[in-house]
């Protein structure tokens with residue numbers, strides 16, 4: 001009988017892609033979601049605003065930059081509240097995505113990159129075709145918002 005090979009979680013480690021995302025929450029407790037536009041990978045799927053962290057950029061700086069580029073808003077790094085993170089195998093890369101909550105910003109979020117924007121109630125998140133890596137965020141956000149409902 002041959003010896004049992006050691007158990008490993010994964011055959012090999014893939015390149016880590018560091019992406020940051022923000023859950024914007026307005027005064028009515030609605031959250032902002034964005035639909036990826038034609039021409040991008042996963043066009044038509046919904047996601048949270050954000051994007052890839054560039055070389056020599058902190059996650060918070062990257063997110064402030066992405067929010068400016070995608071939504072035309074000004075956010076402060078200190079207003080980004082760490083919420084959770086996603087760490088998952090996406091096939092050709094391993095996605096590591098810190099997710100922040102944001103309740104204060106300057107300006108009105110506007111589509112700057114042809115994405116469709118929607119303000120939705122947290123309980124409507126489950127009905128959207130969200131990017132698969134984002135699915136664990138749905139129950140976590142629902143639980144977060146339930147804590148504040150009467």
Ligand SMILES: Nc1nc2c([nH]c(=O)n2[C@H]2C[C@H](O)[C@@H](COP(=O)(O)OP(=O)(O)OP(=O)(O)O)O2)c(=O)[nH]1
Nearest residue numbers: 019021040041047048049050051052095131133134
């Ligand atoms: N912004 C954002 N990206 C997400 C989320 N969930 C998720 O899996 N991603 C993935 C999709 C992409 O592979 C990557 C985000 O990168 P991106 O949006 O800057 O990249 P992209 O491929 O759309 O753009 P580009 O390289 O063509 O400029 O992270 C999310 O909620 N928000």
